[in-house]
Amino acid sequence: MSDFREQALKYHAEPKPGKISIEISKAAETVKDLALAYSPGVAEPVREIANNIDDVYKYTGKGNLVAVISNGTAILGLGNLGPMASKPVMEGKALLFKRFAGLDSIDIEVTHRTTEEFIDTVANIADTFGGINLEDIKSPECFEIEKELIRRCNIPVFHDDQHGTAIVTAAGLLNALEIQGKDIGNAVIVCLGAGAAAIACMELLIKCGAKREHIYMLDTKGVIHTRRNDLNKYKELFANNTDKRTLEEAMEGADVFVGVSGPDALPAETLKLMADKPVIFACSNPDPEIKPELAHAERSDLIMATGRSDYPNQVNNVLCFPFIFRGALDVRAKVINDEMKLAAVQAIRAIAKEPVPQAVLTAAQVDKLQFGADYIIPKPMDPRLLSRVARAVAEAAVASGVARLPMPENYMGSEL
Numbered sequence: 190m191s192d193f194r195e196q197a198l199k200y201h202a203e204p205k206p207g208k209i210s211i212e213i214s215k216a217a218e219t220v221k222d223l224a225l226a227y228s229p230g231v232a233e234p235v236r237e238i239a240n241n242i243d244d245v246y247k248y249t250g251k252g253n254l255v256a257v258i259s260n261g262t263a264i265l266g267l268g269n270l271g272p273m274a275s276k277p278v279m280e281g282k283a284l285l286f287k288r289f290a291g292l293d294s295i296d297i298e299v300t301h302r303t304t305e306e307f308i309d310t311v312a313n314i315a316d317t318f319g320g321i322n323l324e325d326i327k328s329p330e331c332f333e334i335e336k337e338l339i340r341r342c343n344i345p346v347f348h349d350d351q352h353g354t355a356i357v358t359a360a361g362l363l364n365a366l367e368i369q370g371k372d373i374g375n376a377v378i379v380c381l382g383a384g385a386a387a388i389a390c391m392e393l394l395i396k397c398g399a400k401r402e403h404i405y406m407l408d409t410k411g412v413i414h415t416r417r418n419d420l421n422k423y424k425e426l427f428a429n430n431t432d433k434r435t436l437e438e439a440m441e442g443a444d445v446f447v448g449v450s451g452p453d454a455l456p457a458e459t460l461k462l463m464a465d466k467p468v469i470f471a472c473s474n475p476d477p478e479i480k481p482e483l484a485h486a487e488r489s490d491l492i493m494a495t496g497r498s499d500y501p502n503q504v505n506n507v508l509c510f511p512f513i514f515r516g517a518l519d520v521r522a523k524v525i526n527d528e529m530k531l532a533a534v535q536a537i538r539a540i541a542k543e544p545v546p547q548a549v550l551t552a553a554q555v556d557k558l559q560f561g562a563d564y565i566i567p568k569p570m571d572p573r574l575l576s577r578v579a580r581a582v583a584e585a586a587v588a589s590g591v592a593r594l595p596m597p598e599n600y601m602g603s604e605l
């Protein structure tokens with residue numbers, strides 16, 4: 190067994206299996222404490238909530254609690270391995286919610302027969318939580334699931350692989366294109382993958398200025414074009430009126446490659462076909478579409494990002510989901526809308542252009558980080574992500590009319 194594999198298994202197994210636990214937040218030592226916490230004291234908040242349902246936010250942990258819900262059908266880039274195999278990833282997302290945004294989070298893995306059964310299961314328990322983060326649910330089912338849950342639930346529902354990924358990709362790509370001296374409106378973009386992450390990334394890039402007709406999206410059968418008759422309605426939106434059919438043909442002259450497909454899916458020699466100063470985002474986890482060392486060996490004028498934390502430029506939804514939920518829950522937003530997503534894009538990309546605090550350099554184990562080819566996007570452990578992104582998201586929720594509460598006074602204090 191490799192050293193790293195052994196370490197990873199040990200990390201998860203010892204000293205106690207798993208990565209999260211539940212702690213109590215009130216005194217529960219004496220007979221008086223128990224009388225307050227349980228019977229008879231607990232009856233008082235019960236009566237209050239029965240009279241005014243919004244009091245559930247006042248007397249319980251609902252407002253700070255996010256459910257991470259999966260069915261294990263698209264676990265990272267590892268595939269459909271089932272609900273139980275997804276549990277380490279979902280516990281990991283819960284860990285990140287707590288570590289980076291102070292949100293309590295619990296993982297829920299759902300076994301189901303039909304899409305309707307999954308939707309019913311989640312809708313029926315949704316009121317327990319302040320928000321729902323859907324994770325690693327394969328396309329095309331994920332689109333219907335998210336749409337229907339947003340319609341049925343009274344709290345924000347957000348499919349992280351779609352929108353978290355899209356927000357971070359857009360932030361990183363806008364910065365990378367700026368460094369390469371390119372305009373997103375003119376950029377030719379190849380998107381390998383046509384699932385949850387791909388469709389959402391490309392839709393958000395279009396909202397940021399990319400041209401739909403400049404996008405070549407590919408699935409396992411090749412380029413998605415107008416003469417294909419095997420496309421679902423989500424892929425159809427990206428059917429390009431083109432004669433290109435293969436990855437090699439799509440890469441010819443392209444400015445940007447976004448990989449949200451699977452491991453080692455991009456042959457190194459195709460990089461030579463791209464335009465000058467290209468941008469390569471190989472975001473499949475844990476193994477990217479192309480390894481950075483192979484890409485850099487192929488040409489020296491590219492900007493390279495992966496989804497991993499052990500290379501420069503980690504384009505991963507961890508830079509978004511803890512903070513977008515923090516902002517949304519703090520103003521009790523009904524939904525997470527486009528205004529909030531675009532505010533998160535701008536807040537994330539702005540941080541990368543500023544001097545990096547020493548604490549971040551220390552955590553990243555580097556001496557220096559400066560906006561440029563090897564630093565297009567902040568590090569996940571940058572504390573400014575919490576204050577800046579959450580604030581931008583909360584303000585956008587209030588301004589766009591989806592917040593149930595006003596901006597909290599002195600929000601995030603002086604942490605800006």
Ligand SMILES: NC(=O)C1=CN([C@@H]2O[C@H](COP(=O)(O)OP(=O)(O)OC[C@H]3O[C@@H](n4cnc5c(N)ncnc54)[C@H](OP(=O)(O)O)[C@@H]3O)[C@@H](O)[C@H]2O)C=CC1
Pocket residue numbers: 263264265266267325326327328349350351354381382383384385386387407408409410448449450451452454472473474475495496504505506507
């Ligand atoms: N860095 C990050 O933050 C994130 C990265 N990802 C990564 O993106 C990938 C996809 O995730 P997600 O969208 O949720 O999964 P989905 O199952 O929804 O979609 C996968 C898509 O990838 C396509 N695909 C798979 N292998 C290949 C290949 N060799 N060539 C071309 N297309 C391929 C599939 O094609 P077809 O439709 O023909 O089956 C499908 O369209 C995963 O590797 C995941 O780790 C996802 C979210 C966040």
Ligand SMILES: CC(=O)C(=O)O
Pocket residue numbers: 264265266325349350473474496505506507
């Ligand atoms: C990062 C992530 O959510 C994924 O790869 O699925």
Ligand SMILES: [Mg+2]
Pocket residue numbers: 265324325349350
């Ligand atoms: Mg995921």
